[in-house]
Amino acid sequence: MTAPVRMVHLGLGGFFRAHQAWYTGAAPDAADWGIAAFTGRSPELADRLAAQHGRYTLIVRGPEHDEMAAQSAVVAAHPGTDVAAWCGYLVRPEVAVVTLTVTEAAYRRDRSGGLDLSDPAVRADLEAVRSGAAPVTVPGRLVAGLAARRAAGAGPLAVVSCDNLPGNGEVTARVVLDLAAAADPALAPWIRDSVSFVTTMVDRITPRTTDDDVRAVHERTGFADAVPVVTEPFTEWVLSGDFPAGRPAWDARFVGDVTPHETRKLLLLNGGHSLLAYAGSARGHDTIAEAMADPVCRDWLSEWWDEASRHVPLPAGELADYRAALTARFTNPRIRHLLAQIAADGSQKLPIRVLPVLRAERAAGRMPGAAVRVLAAWIGHLRGLGAPVNDEGAAPYRKRAGSVPDLLALLAPDLAGDNDLIKAVESLGRGRG
Numbered sequence: 001m002t003a004p005v006r007m008v009h010l011g012l013g014g015f016f017r018a019h020q021a022w023y024t025g026a027a028p029d030a031a032d033w034g035i036a037a038f039t040g041r042s043p044e045l046a047d048r049l050a051a052q053h054g055r056y057t058l059i060v061r062g063p064e065h066d067e068m069a070a071q072s073a074v075v076a077a078h079p080g081t082d083v084a085a086w087c088g089y090l091v092r093p094e095v096a097v098v099t100l101t102v103t104e105a106a107y108r109r110d111r112s113g114g115l116d117l118s119d120p121a122v123r124a125d126l127e128a129v130r131s132g133a134a135p136v137t138v139p140g141r142l143v144a145g146l147a148a149r150r151a152a153g154a155g156p157l158a159v160v161s162c163d164n165l166p167g168n169g170e171v172t173a174r175v176v177l178d179l180a181a182a183a184d185p186a187l188a189p190w191i192r193d194s195v196s197f198v199t200t201m202v203d204r205i206t207p208r209t210t211d212d213d214v215r216a217v218h219e220r221t222g223f224a225d226a227v228p229v230v231t232e233p234f235t236e237w238v239l240s241g242d243f244p245a246g247r248p249a250w251d252a253r254f255v256g257d258v259t260p261h262e263t264r265k266l267l268l269l270n271g272g273h274s275l276l277a278y279a280g281s282a283r284g285h286d287t288i289a290e291a292m293a294d295p296v297c298r299d300w301l302s303e304w305w306d307e308a309s310r311h312v313p314l315p316a317g318e319l320a321d322y323r324a325a326l327t328a329r330f331t332n333p334r335i336r337h338l339l340a341q342i343a344a345d346g347s348q349k350l351p352i353r354v355l356p357v358l359r360a361e362r363a364a365g366r367m368p369g370a371a372v373r374v375l376a377a378w379i380g381h382l383r384g385l386g387a388p389v390n391d392e393g394a395a396p397y398r399k400r401a402g403s404v405p406d407l408l409a410l411l412a413p414d415l416a417g418d419n420d421l422i423k424a425v426e427s428l429g430r431g432r433g
């Protein structure tokens with residue numbers, strides 16, 4: 001029997017299906033928790049998944065073999081443009097949880113961390129929310145859905161961001177409340193009272209599915225699955241916040257403060273990924289595992305982990321274990337995690353994954369060679385080295401990529417007067433030719 005829809009997801013992609021949907025399907029009360037999932041933008045995955053009634057295969061790819069399991073937590077799939085269907089779920093009192101995996105850029109923040117009200121798409125959505133037309137951005141869709149819920153008297157619910165952003169619950173609350181306050185003064189107080197913005201650390205490496213994966217699923221299971229998902233055996237989910245209308249009995253960790261866990265993961269795992277994406281692709285590698293087989297990249301990663309670990313508030317033993325586990329995960333030769341996939345949206349990722357270490361090290365009077373290397377490698381990438389640039393926010397940085405001081409003035413104005421840092425970045429850039 002199909003589970004009733006009690007969860008709604010925005011950003012239907014690989015990671016959501018390997019992580020939140022997997023946790024929901026594996027929960028002891030899975031029969032009570034169906035998910036209606038919406039793509040962020042293009043309809044393609046929704047159409048393909050809907051044609052399979054939401055069913056897909058999760059390929060859990062270990063270093064030696066694959067395990068394949070049919071997944072059924074997703075009971076409806078819709079294109080993100082179907083705002084009527086989106087609001088149609090949010091007005092149901094039994095819908096208790098909204099999850100998000102929409103990428104860092106989709107939160108549309110300005111430099112202060114609030115909603116970027118100068119963004120034309122945000123301004124258009126402000127008008128759309130006011131006039132009852134269909135919004136396009138993620139904050140716009142959330143606000144439209146919450147306005148519909150309020151009007152229907154459907155009660156409180158939880159919004160759970162699962163994107164790689166520090167304080168992703170607070171980030172989501174801020175952009176939603178900024179838009180709501182600008183659109184309808186009565187809506188923001190209702191959201192403050194009725195919506196719980198849960199903060200999470202999510203972790204499961206999920207590379208893009210390839211045609212070989214599609215073929216392998218068909219051969220092994222007999223199911224002609226057009227949209228299987230590949231992931232690694234490791235998985236982790238740490239959450240902090242309330243679920244006022246209930247939640248599935250996920251086998252996750254619930255804590256008062258996610259910060260130490262997210263700092264560990266964002267700096268060591270994601271920061272390490274970004275280092276390899278820019279510096280490793282410039283050395284001719286295509287995947288994380290290939291870069292890990294290069295002793296030069298391995299040394300660079302180890303330097304980064306030494307530097308970043310100083311700024312993770314966890315015991316040394318725990319960090320050593322995490323590094324060992326990360327090494328095993330990154331060297332899994334059967335996971336083809338493309339450096340080009342990880343390199344995308346660097347202008348959004350560097351400030352989160354690398355700049356906190358750079359700032360803290362400079363404040364302590366040290367020159368952090370590894371953080372400088374990631375920055376120099378990203379600048380090299382903007383100049384055309386390694387993985388191609390796939391980043392909507394990159395244009396102003398590309399214009400300034402010829403000058404480290406100009407680029408720094410835009411990326412991190414507080415560091416722009418640091419001449420020693422500028423020299424260090426420039427000299428690494430020269431060294432890389």
Ligand SMILES: NC(=O)c1ccc[n+]([C@@H]2O[C@H](COP(=O)([O-])OP(=O)(O)OC[C@H]3O[C@@H](n4cnc5c(N)ncnc54)[C@H](O)[C@@H]3O)[C@@H](O)[C@H]2O)c1
Nearest residue numbers: 011012013014015039040041101102103106163164205206
């Ligand atoms: N892939 C991983 O290993 C992994 C692991 C942990 C967390 N995450 C988080 O999940 C996010 C999605 O990763 P994925 O692997 O599922 O990617 P994906 O490309 O498979 O899916 C991304 C989804 O986000 C939507 N989207 C992208 N940009 C958007 C925008 N500007 N506005 C609205 N929607 C947008 C897409 O339409 C799609 O539905 C990542 O950005 C990251 O924050 C991913």
Ligand SMILES: O=P(O)(O)OC[C@@H](O)[C@@H](O)[C@H](O)[C@H](O)CO
Nearest residue numbers: 164202203204205206270273342
């Ligand atoms: O998903 P992104 O684009 O934010 O970052 C790319 C990778 O660093 C990321 O997806 C990791 O694989 C993931 O965070 C592991 O849990």
